[in-house]
Amino acid sequence: MNIDFTYENPTAIHFGKNSLDVLGDELKKYGDTVMLAYGKGAIKRNGLYDSVMKILQDGGKKVVELSGIMANPTYKKVVEGVELVRKNNVDLILAVGGGSVIDCAKAISVSAHCEEDYWKRYWIDFKPLANEVVPVASILTLAGTGSEMNAGSVITNEEQKLKMGRVFPANVNPKFSILNPEYTFTLPKYQMVSGIFDMMSHLMESYFSNEDDVTTDYLIEGLLRSIIHSARKAVQDPKDYEARSNLMWSSTLAMNPIMGLSKKQDWEVHMIEHQVGAYTDCAHGMGLAAVSLPYYRYIYSYGLDKFVRYAENVWNIDGTGKTKEEIALAGIDALEAFTKECGMVTSLKELGATEEMLPQIANSTVILDGGYKKMTAGEILDILKKAY
Amino acid sequence: MNIDFTYENPTAIHFGKNSLDVLGDELKKYGDTVMLAYGKGAIKRNGLYDSVMKILQDGGKKVVELSGIMANPTYKKVVEGVELVRKNNVDLILAVGGGSVIDCAKAISVSAHCEEDYWKRYWIDFKPLANEVVPVASILTLAGTGSEMNAGSVITNEEQKLKMGRVFPANVNPKFSILNPEYTFTLPKYQMVSGIFDMMSHLMESYFSNEDDVTTDYLIEGLLRSIIHSARKAVQDPKDYEARSNLMWSSTLAMNPIMGLSKKQDWEVHMIEHQVGAYTDCAHGMGLAAVSLPYYRYIYSYGLDKFVRYAENVWNIDGTGKTKEEIALAGIDALEAFTKECGMVTSLKELGATEEMLPQIANSTVILDGGYKKMTAGEILDILKKAY
Structure with a gap:
């Protein structure tokens, strides 16, 4: 801290x-x-x-x-x-x-x-x-x-x-x-899983920043594991009170200052999604899911050890015999598989974006400097194209 | 929840x-x-x-x-x-x-x-x-x-x-x-490690209760991992700011209602220690460490699945080829090894207790009913004898 x-x-x-x-x-x-x-x-x-x-x-x-x-x-x-x-x-x-x-x-x-x-x-x-x-x-x-x-x-x-x-x-x-x-029981599944990615994204924005040793990161790992566990149950049965109550409390904590204490924090995924939302009015969590996968595949090498830790501690990736690079990518693959399992939409096209919008979104995105790699508008455009 | x-x-x-x-x-x-x-x-x-x-x-x-x-x-x-x-x-x-x-x-x-x-x-x-x-x-x-x-x-x-x-x-x-x-830098090591066990005990009192699936338990696992990690560094170098700051914030969170939400909670270890403290005036965390080891070895079978989860998620015990019983006990062994590594005192005798005190401590201990097994004064006496 x-x-x-x-x-x-x-x-x-x-x-x-x-x-x-x-x-x-x-x-x-x-x-x-x-x-x-x-x-x-x-x-x-x-x-x-x-x-x-x-x-x-x-x-x-x-x-x-x-x-x-x-x-x-x-x-x-x-x-x-x-x-x-x-x-x-x-x-x-x-x-x-x-x-x-x-x-x-x-x-x-x-x-x-x-x-x-x-x-x-x-x-x-x-x-x-x-x-x-x-x-x-x-x-x-x-x-x-x-x-x-x-x-x-x-x-x-x-x-x-x-x-x-x-x-x-x-x-x-x-x-x-x-x-x-x-x-939350009567909410359409689309909104429920959008909310689930939103809460995960809040935690990942905080997690993927500095490399020093912070208690907050251990709490984030615990909370992500709880969300993943309960999301799988809620997707199967949206009326599972235990799962929905865990998700509700997890979301309250996830976007709470307590999960960002003594952290630099990234938040570039949110900046990009905000402009996706301004152009498409898409569900926030779905926009985050679409942007996150290519974003993390683009930046992981700049924070390699943290992405290895994420893979092992959040997704239980067994690192035996793998390079750091392979472990890190396996973690992002696990995140992608989870989005599919939950039925999240990860294509900007499906979320209402057009090819013409992409440069406008990229050029209007606020660029922050808290993550592993400060973006340029050009890099954001590349990420948007991959998310399209 | x-x-x-x-x-x-x-x-x-x-x-x-x-x-x-x-x-x-x-x-x-x-x-x-x-x-x-x-x-x-x-x-x-x-x-x-x-x-x-x-x-x-x-x-x-x-x-x-x-x-x-x-x-x-x-x-x-x-x-x-x-x-x-x-x-x-x-x-x-x-x-x-x-x-x-x-x-x-x-x-x-x-x-x-x-x-x-x-x-x-x-x-x-x-x-x-x-x-x-x-x-x-x-x-x-x-x-x-x-x-x-x-x-x-x-x-x-x-x-x-x-x-x-x-x-x-x-x-x-x-x-x-x-x-x-x-x-906290100038604190004697004895006080520092006593405080470390105290914060861990607060989390374990909350963790070892109900068997249902609660977000709080995932947070506790994360926080325990952070404490264990930082405690090892602080024992090596008490002036390691990063380690001491993690421990300070962890202790604030550990005995905070937020780590007990939607939990039944045990707290019998604290009840026993309070009477140990009333008779010996020992350092609170050391008293907890002394009582915890025989207490958990006595009750683990009543909450076996949770002790297995504790062993695997907190102490990284590899359960391959082991029975649940063996995994659970390996978790408690890991806790004991940690207390030794940190130089904690786990003998009531060393903490100033006498054999004559033990029945008096047992008979004056408040008996709660939030854990896996409601104690009797006789069982508490057995635990005290093992801790002696």
Whole structure:
């Protein structure tokens, strides 16, 4: 743990089949006006909307609704929410949904009291948070992004064709999050496995960076093994509570500062995928899966020992009689076989990309410097072509 | 993650070589009167006392001192602290030391505003916290107990010959903790390896319980591997910053609710050791090491599959051609070999116990029911004899 850090995570997690029972008591801590933020209506079909609304009404809350939050939440949607918060003096934003809904809620939270152009200040210029926030809480229905216990918010500006993410201080974390694995049972398999790759990718972005010896890397290996184990069971039976609950908690931890402490971290796969998403609106995890395989085959030799460790400790590759190169590649092959086993989509073409888009995606990708090899736009284009 | 849980951990961790730099800013959040709680003077010899005192004075704080907190903090010491807090209207208790000092600070924190017999209420009757607490913060100088990021407090009542521990709600957690691995460099090796076994034991107490499939168990395996790896390096070179920093962070996580989520947990080894400690005042980790080996050799067959998993995933035992029984025992043998390699003391006799004490220890041990086998006082006596 050579790199100094500060870690603070004040979100209270209520986890399990009966976790909604705490909502009434939690709501008492906040003012009367609650903005209920949700997606495109899945929670109306599965009854969660009615359950939550009843608890809000029993608590005497005035409810303002922000519905229709999309898979890649847009700046336009944030503006809509900000106006609602300002007009109604909202005391708490209750996000019911997946990471997109929670990310959108956090964006509204930091923007509502911002007196300048908040898109520019927070997502383009990455300036520090300098205003009050509206408290956010969440009820999670989709495992993947970890937004329920962090201060990250990824927003897409459709006009500018930019999908930009940033991490705010811990006071932007949801105050509490309710995680009932059963809420994820009705999710289509496509979304479930997309979320599974997303959580794995968060861990791999952190893992594949520095070569020094960090406790965090051992935790990541353990968590990846747990995800792989439970994913295989969940793909067989999406109603396996044990598997789905493990995946839900793993995803919360995977995109949590705790799995990145004292690490440099890469995140280039996410940068590339964000622009794939800005052009295709594909499922985030599927875009990550498509980009990861050619990306890791391209960079592994720059971090060879770590890729050997990954192969052996995460995928149980037996290295006997193999060169480091062979072991490392066997690890990436195991990752690829796993994506196929789970039915993940790893072709950008299938995800809606066209050949013409690829140079535009490559040229608009943010290039970071935390991984084993700093990319050029040309190298990113090569990777995109292999992922196509 | 079949068992529902609530997880909340509001402690802010400042970790690293420069972490003391934040103390001045943190102190601004609290009132003027700070009680500085510490042990038997090690922090005066290594200069930390002077550094902290200067920051307190620069911040204009009125300082009340509680010194001489012993390795197993006593109820009597808690009473002394409570009286100081009441008399001086202390706004913050700043614990500088290891887990004993922080545990004592937390005990004072919950007791100062308690209007009844707090020893009886909180450590004997285990009644819920029902009064305000005095904020606690810590500067850690010894890795092992994890007290810097949890709400536990273990106190010894010398007159009653009882060492009792309990976990309070998260508002008893230190508000912030400063963890600089260099502060552990001057610790005698005996204390260092005692702390190492303590952190391992915390993880094993959680690990060796239910047989279902829980993400937490994968995290524990990862963390145990990290501890074993870094302990070997630290025993060779106690000034290896990377190893000591890994151990410090591992110990914080090991005795943290996050490593016990959705687990039943055992903790019988700790119950036995607490009474060993009450009778001998031995170093906590050494007492745990002495008890653990015969305890696990006694219970492994009741949780055979888990002990096999432990052997393979934590100690890399190659199970080829071996029975489950042989693999499980090879895992415990590996643990024993590790204790010898680190120079841990595993004989109760060497830790100051006498044969006459053993029945008294056995008969006063709290018997829990979270592990693979519920003990009887007779079985505990057998284990103590083997540990003797």
